[in-house]
Amino acid sequence: MTRKSRTRQLSPEEKRLWSHVARHVRPMQGKALPPEPEPEEKPATAPAPQRTAPVAVLPPLPPQKPALPPLAPVERKTLQALRRGRRDVDSVIDLHGMRQEEAHFALLSFLHRAQSSGHALVLVITGKGGAAVSNGSFEERGVLRRMVPHWLRLPDLRPLVIGFEEASPQHGGSGALYVRLRRRRGVG
Known part of the structure; x- marks a missing residue:
């Protein structure tokens, strides 16, 4: 069975x-x-203007943050410098062993205190987690290791956090994060 392809003709504007x-x-x-396409023929008389419904004028949008x-x-x-021992972190918090809600609150409090103390680089220990089998069913482990980077990216922590990176092995490796803090505004 031979299919005949349909080809659409170009409109004068497309040509x-x-x-x-x-x-x-x-x-x-x-x-x-x-x-070169032939110029489009203009109608001799202009069409009558069409009446359009009145357009609702919306109030201006508030300025965005x-x-x-x-x-x-x-x-x-x-x-x-951290890896070679020439620099140390300014402060450390160990979250492993905490429940998610407790760890989130502890992290927020710690970061606020560290920033108000003028710290620039802190270490957040999440623990490495891992898979655990209990009663023959799989239990999720390593929740904090996965959630802390997510929390650090949230808008409510952005005034505190410049960025973060996985720690070097002597500071916990994949079970810890270096967190850079912003300077507190109005200090100086």
Whole structure:
């Protein structure tokens, strides 16, 4: 069974547009430019203006809050200094063993205290978690390891957090995060 493909004819406007585009490129070897389309005939009389329904004028939108800056990774030089022991973190919180709600509250409080103390880099220990089998069914583990990065990206923590990065092995590796804090405004 042979299928006949349907080809749609270009409208006069589409032909004019294509001709304009084609005039600005060099044709392939052996090909010619498409012919210039005939100008569209204008009707001798202008159509009567159509009445349109009145458009409702909406009040102006309130000014939007400035977009949050993207999170920035911890600088390479800082990570090297931490790894080589030439720099230490300003403060540490250990969340592993806590329930999610308790850990979230503890993290918020810790970050606010650390920022007000002028700390620039803190260590958040989440624990590595892992898979556990209990009563023959799979239990989810490592929830804090997964949730803390999510919490650090949330808009309510952006005034505190510049960025974060997985800690080096001597500080907990994948079970901990270095968190860079913003300077407190109005200090100075």
